[in-house]
Amino acid sequence: MRVTTRVLGQLARPVLRALPWRALGAGAAAGLLLAALPRLLSDDPDPWTALLLLRGAALAFALGLTFLLDDPARQVTVAVPTRRMLRAALRTALVAPLAALWWTAVVLLIPAQIRPPIGALTLEAAAAAVVALAASATAVRLTDESEPGQRVAIALLATSMAAALLFPEHWGLFAAPKDKWWAPGHDHWAFVLAGAALVWTACGPEPVRRRRLRLTPS
Amino acid sequence: MSAVLEKAPPAERADEQRRSWAAVLALALFEARKLLLRLPVLAMFVLYAAWIGWTMRDAWTTYPALQDVDRATQTGPLLPALAVLLCANQAVLRSRRQDTDRHFDVLVLEPWRRTVAFALSVVPAAALTALLVAAQFTWGVLAPGSVGHGSVGELLVGPLTVLLAGTAGVLLARVVKSPFAAPMLLVLAFFSILFLGAVPGDSNGSATRWLVPVIGDASSKTLPSDLLGRPAVWHALYLVGLALTLALAAVLVNGGRTKTVAAALVVAVGLGTWGAVGQAAKVSKATTDARVLATLNPAKVQSCARHGNSTYCAFPEWVPRTGTWAEVTDHVQSLAGGTAAQEKLLVRQRVEARYGMDGDGAIEPSTVPYQVTVGTRWGGPRVPEFAAAVSSVLVMGSEKATGSLCDGRMVTIMWLALGWQSDPLTQLRAVRLDDSVSGSAIVLSPTNPMSMTTQQTDVVRELLTAGRNKVAPAVKAHWAELTAPKVTTAKVAELLGVKAPAGADKCE
Numbered sequence: 001m002r003v004t005t006r007v008l009g010q011l012a013r014p015v016l017r018a019l020p021w022r023a024l025g026a027g028a029a030a031g032l033l034l035a036a037l038p039r040l041l042s043d044d045p046d047p048w049t050a051l052l053l054l055r056g057a058a059l060a061f062a063l064g065l066t067f068l069l070d071d072p073a074r075q076v077t078v079a080v081p082t083r084r085m086l087r088a089a090l091r092t093a094l095v096a097p098l099a100a101l102w103w104t105a106v107v108l109l110i111p112a113q114i115r116p117p118i119g120a121l122t123l124e125a126a127a128a129a130v131v132a133l134a135a136s137a138t139a140v141r142l143t144d145e146s147e148p149g150q151r152v153a154i155a156l157l158a159t160s161m162a163a164a165l166l167f168p169e170h171w172g173l174f175a176a177p178k179d180k181w182w183a184p185g186h187d188h189w190a191f192v193l194a195g196a197a198l199v200w201t202a203c204g205p206e207p208v209r210r211r212r213l214r215l216t217p218s
Numbered sequence: 219m220s221a222v223l224e225k226a227p228p229a230e231r232a233d234e235q236r237r238s239w240a241a242v243l244a245l246a247l248f249e250a251r252k253l254l255l256r257l258p259v260l261a262m263f264v265l266y267a268a269w270i271g272w273t274m275r276d277a278w279t280t281y282p283a284l285q286d287v288d289r290a291t292q293t294g295p296l297l298p299a300l301a302v303l304l305c306a307n308q309a310v311l312r313s314r315r316q317d318t319d320r321h322f323d324v325l326v327l328e329p330w331r332r333t334v335a336f337a338l339s340v341v342p343a344a345a346l347t348a349l350l351v352a353a354q355f356t357w358g359v360l361a362p363g364s365v366g367h368g369s370v371g372e373l374l375v376g377p378l379t380v381l382l383a384g385t386a387g388v389l390l391a392r393v394v395k396s397p398f399a400a401p402m403l404l405v406l407a408f409f410s411i412l413f414l415g416a417v418p419g420d421s422n423g424s425a426t427r428w429l430v431p432v433i434g435d436a437s438s439k440t441l442p443s444d445l446l447g448r449p450a451v452w453h454a455l456y457l458v459g460l461a462l463t464l465a466l467a468a469v470l471v472n473g474g475r476t477k478t479v480a481a482a483l484v485v486a487v488g489l490g491t492w493g494a495v496g497q498a499a500k501v502s503k504a505t506t507d508a509r510v511l512a513t514l515n516p517a518k519v520q521s522c523a524r525h526g527n528s529t530y531c532a533f534p535e536w537v538p539r540t541g542t543w544a545e546v547t548d549h550v551q552s553l554a555g556g557t558a559a560q561e562k563l564l565v566r567q568r569v570e571a572r573y574g575m576d577g578d579g580a581i582e583p584s585t586v587p588y589q590v591t592v593g594t595r596w597g598g599p600r601v602p603e604f605a606a607a608v609s610s611v612l613v614m615g616s617e618k619a620t621g622s623l624c625d626g627r628m629v630t631i632m633w634l635a636l637g638w639q640s641d642p643l644t645q646l647r648a649v650r651l652d653d654s655v656s657g658s659a660i661v662l663s664p665t666n667p668m669s670m671t672t673q674q675t676d677v678v679r680e681l682l683t684a685g686r687n688k689v690a691p692a693v694k695a696h697w698a699e700l701t702a703p704k705v706t707t708a709k710v711a712e713l714l715g716v717k718a719p720a721g722a723d724k725c726e
Contacts, residue, residue, distance in 0.1 A: 023398040030406045037413050049413050056409030063401045147315065150397035154304040157401050158258045161300055161408075162265055 007082055008090055015090050020067040023149065024095065027064020028102050031057030035109040050114040051121075051176060057106045058125035059160060061099065062132040066156055067149030068095060069136045074146035078206070084140075085204040092133065099129065116177055120186050127193040132156055134200035141203035234326065241327050242335045249339035253305055253384075254346070262301035263346065269294045270354045277361040281539070281596040285443040287358035288368035291351045292432045295376035299383035299431075300404070302343045306384045307400040310336050310391035330474030333392060337465035340384025348377035363542065363596065366535045367443045371450030378457035379431040385461045389468040428453055428497040435575035440594040442533045445512055445571045447505045452496030459490025501574060509571040516568055527551075528563040536567055536594065543592055546601060549638040550608045553690055555697030558612040564589045565608075568664075583617035583665040591617060593664045602635060602649035607663040609634035613701050617665055626710035628670055630693065630700045632661070632678045637689065642682040655679055673707045673719035680716040689714060 034056045038045035068091055071077060077087070103125055107118055135156055139148035164174050172185020173192075179185075253259060273290060310333075313319050322329060351373055358364055390400050411430060427433060428449065435448075466483040511518055512533070522531040525544030528551075532540055543565055551559055568591050570579035584591055590611050592604050609631045610620040623631075635649070636642040647653050651660040651667070656675055661668045670678070681689050693700065696713045711718040 022396065026396075026398055026402050030402050033406065034409050034413075037410060041414070052412055053409060056405060056412075059409075060402060060405045063405060064398065067398055147397070150308055150311070150315070150401075153398060153401040154258055154301075154308060157304065157404065158262060158301050162262070162297065165297070166265065166269075 004086065008086065011082060011087065011090055012094070015087065016094055018071070018073075019091060019094065020070050020149065023067035023070075024064045024098075027061045028098075030060035030064075031102065031106055032109065034060065035106040038111060038114065039109065045111060045114050047114045047116060048176060050110045051116045054106065054110060054116065054121050055124065055174075058121075058128045059157075061102065061125070062128040063153045063157060065095070065099075065129055065132040066136045066152040067147075068092065068133065069140050070147040070149040072146055074140075084206040088137065088140075088204055120177075120182070120189075123186055123189050123193065127189045127196065128160075130193055130196040130200060134196040134203065137200050137203040141207065238326055238328075238331060242331050242338070245327070245332065245335035246338035246341075249309055249336055250342040253302065253309060253339055253343060256301070256305045258301040259298065259305050259343065262297045263350075266294050266297045266347075267350060269297065270350060270357075274354060274357050277358055277364075279597050280361075281363035281365070281542075282358045282361055283366040283440045283535075283594065284355075284358055284364055284368040285366045285446060286440055287355055287364070288372040289435075289448075290358075291354050291373060292375045292379075293434075294354075295347045295351065295379050296432065298343065298347055299380045302340055302380055303383035303387040303404065304400055306336065306340050306387035307391045308397070309339070310388055311395065311397055314395060315397065328473065330469050330472040330479075333388065333469045333472040333474065336388045337385055337468060340381060340388070343384060344377045344381040347380045351376040363539065365539055366440075369443070369448075369450045371452075371454040372448070374454040375432060375450075375457065378454060378461060382431060382457055382461040382464070385464040385468065389464045389471075392468045392472050428456070429494065431457060437573070437575045437578050439569075439575075439578060441569060441571050441575070442512065442535055442594075445505065445509050445569075445574070447501040447509075447574050449497040449499065452493050452499075454493075456490055456493025456497055459486055459488070459493050462486035463490050505574075509574060512569060512571045516566065520567065527560065528565060530565045532567040532592075533569075533594075539596060540565075542596065543604065546605050547590075547608050550605050550634050551612065553634050553637050553686075553693060554609075554612050555694035556701070558697070558701075559694075561588055561612060563608070563611065565592055566590070567592050567594065569594055581665050583621060585616060585618040587616045589616070591664045599648040599662065602639070602645040603662045603664060605635040605639075606631065606649055606661055606668070607665065610663065610668065620663075620668055621666055623668060625703065626674070626705040626707040627701055627703075628668065628674045629677050629681070629707060629710045629714075631668070632670065632674070633681050633689065633693065636678075636682060637686050643679070646678065646682065671707070676719045677707055677711045677714075677716060680711075681714060684716060 034053045037053055038050060042049070069088055078084075103122065107115065107121075132152070135152045136148060139145065139152050145151070167173055169175075170181055170184075171188055172179065172181030172183075173188055175181040175185045254263075273294070277287075313322065322332065327335075355368055355373060359368075387400060390403065394403075433448075433453070463483065463486040466479060466486055469479050470483060508519075516533070517531065520531040520533055521537050522529050523537060523540045524530070525541060526548055528544065528547055530540035530543055547563060547565060551561070551563075564586070566584070566589055568581050568584075570581050573579060581591060581593070588611060590604075590607050592607070593600065596604075607617065610623075611617055612634065613627050613631050614620050614623060620631075632646070636645050639645045643655055647655050649661055650670070651662060656672070656679070658672045658675065659670055661670055692714045699705065699713055700710060708718045
């Protein structure tokens with residue numbers, strides 16, 4: 001245990017430098033810009049647009065997070081003694097406080113009188129973020145690609161748009177606070193969060209055998 | 219790609235030109251195949267096809283109007299458009315991601331020609347969308363009882379949206395080389411457009427409204443196609459111009475600074491601007507006049523047909539449907555007694571077209587005796603609604619008189635309207651606003667709605683379950699008493715031999 005802590009301490013600085021800051025920053029900036037729209041452009045904002053923009057901001061940040069595990073030097077780092085699980089966890093831990101800070105800023109940017117219930121929206125945003133992390137962990141686990149971020153981002157974006165359009169209303173994943181499906185919808189979000197966290201954990205470790213699945217380069 | 223690599227550099231310039239265009243074509247075909255086989259694109263096309271099946275599932279029973287079906291094809295292609303944008307973008311960035319950019323320096327194909335090939339590679343995806351749009355529209359055309367005319371301009375919007383998305387993806391990859399730019403910008407654009415769309419603005423004749431690819435309408439009613447006033451052809455021209463502009467701009471920023479490209483870009487920008495200006499124009503005076511005429515004085519533009527005793531006047535596109543209306547009228551009239559059974563009705567189709575597709579308005583009930591109003595839609599609840607209008611006119615004499623109705627005649631009206639149907643209780647549910655078969659409710663009709671009290675509902679339900687053969691002779695026998703003003707619901711029940719309802723009638 002002490003060894004792990006020391007290794008993590010030593011790893012923190014290089015990992016911090018190697019994080020895909022541009023993608024994360026772009027996601028955060030897009031989210032902040034979306035959340036600022038009601039204050040910038042609208043004299044009479046309504047709660048529905050605030051909900052929409054908060055969801056947009058969460059999606060933008062989640063898209064940034066899909067690049068988190070991109071490691072151009074993957075073929076080299078695969079050989080280091082620190083397990084991939086630890087390295088991935090370190091990356092996430094370094095980004096987590098910033099993400100929390102960013103989400104607070106986004107929420108505060110939405111004017112108080114039109115702000116949707118924050119607890120529920122935070123659950124949605126957390127679920128989106130963990131789904132993004134789980135998706136990128138899956139891509140890293142199942143393929144040899146060193147930078148699967150773009151692929152995962154495209155898949156996540158396409159899936160979320162199709163889901164918003166096609167999921168039945170009674171699942172309540174994209175309900176508004178006054179809908180009757182709002183409460184069950186957030187139970188579903190909690191399930192999504194839990195499921196994604198499971199997938200994420202399952203895909204954390206480096207596989208013992210050689211990976212078989214090989215996607216053709218796009 | 220390997221085909222390009224294997225070719226030796228040709229000696230002669232003309233030959234070289236020809237070969238490099240052949241290489242462009244080869245690359246475009248290769249990339250097109252790859253794009254169509256990408257998982258997101260495939261999945262979105264499958265979803266889109268499923269969406270078509272879902273939206274058109276009841277086309278065979280809802281008597282679609284083709285001027286609505288063509289616009290209904292526009293939102294579905296947004297699904298493949300999203301995937302095509304992202305995947306075309308990713309395809310252009312592939313060489314950068316895999317660090318093969320520098321190998322292209324030794325090829326005969328200049329970088330800008332590669333961009334041309336990438337722009338061409340999205341054309342098959344647009345063509346596939348066109349096929350699916352055509353399939354959806356054909357399904358609407360083949361549906362029994364479909365009327366009206368589709369517009370080529372509206373049908374082109376779907377495929378052109380996919381083309382536009384693809385060229386936007388290519389241009390984006392040539393301008394911003396980072397892999398996260400396309401998804402981020404797409405999210406940003408999507409949510410800001412939704413936000414700006416939700417902020418109330420001047421919707422009437424707003425020039426900026428038509429700048430997005432797919433434009434919905436505030437109203438969902440069906441109008442004769444010449445009254446729609448949507449600048450569909452201009453909009454298609456705008457989309458073509460915009461897609462060409464994006465593709466040529468991508469070629470230009472990639473070093474294709476030849477005179478041909480510059481000239482083509484100028485033409486494309488011109489086309490786009492021409493379309494944008496054309497679509498921003500206000501609805502023409504001729505259309506506005508035609509809308510007013512169709513609303514206030516429809517007889518001027520309608521053609522009439524005679525079926526049996528009655529005359530049916532409809533806008534030219536709906537004339538084939540008059541026979542279907544006549545069947546319903548004949549059924550209702552066959553149940554009536556007294557003079558009403560032989561009355562010559564005039565069934566006139568009416569619309570509220572003055573606000574175009576920007577707003578709805580109720581159709582005022584007609585004051586002309588024995589004139590019945592029919593709307594532009596048919597199928598589903600529209601059938602019992604029209605039947606209720608016919609029976610109310612048979613009982614009351616005119617649509618206007620129905621407005622003040624508050625007595626037992628409502629029972630007769632509803633029984634005439636529904637008694638001939640094979641499943642009258644389902645139809646009763648359909649014609650009532652709250653989809654109920656007990657309690658008081660509003661009954662819809664093409665013009666002003668009528669209201670049923672709890673007692674009347676009980677009697678009507680009893681009559682409908684008693685069956686047509688039992689009730690029809692009683693209705694004919696007691697016609698004069700049943701249609702006398704101020705007859706009570708209890709009296710009607712007694713005359714027709716069903717249990718009198720408890721409690722007094724009270725109109726709401």
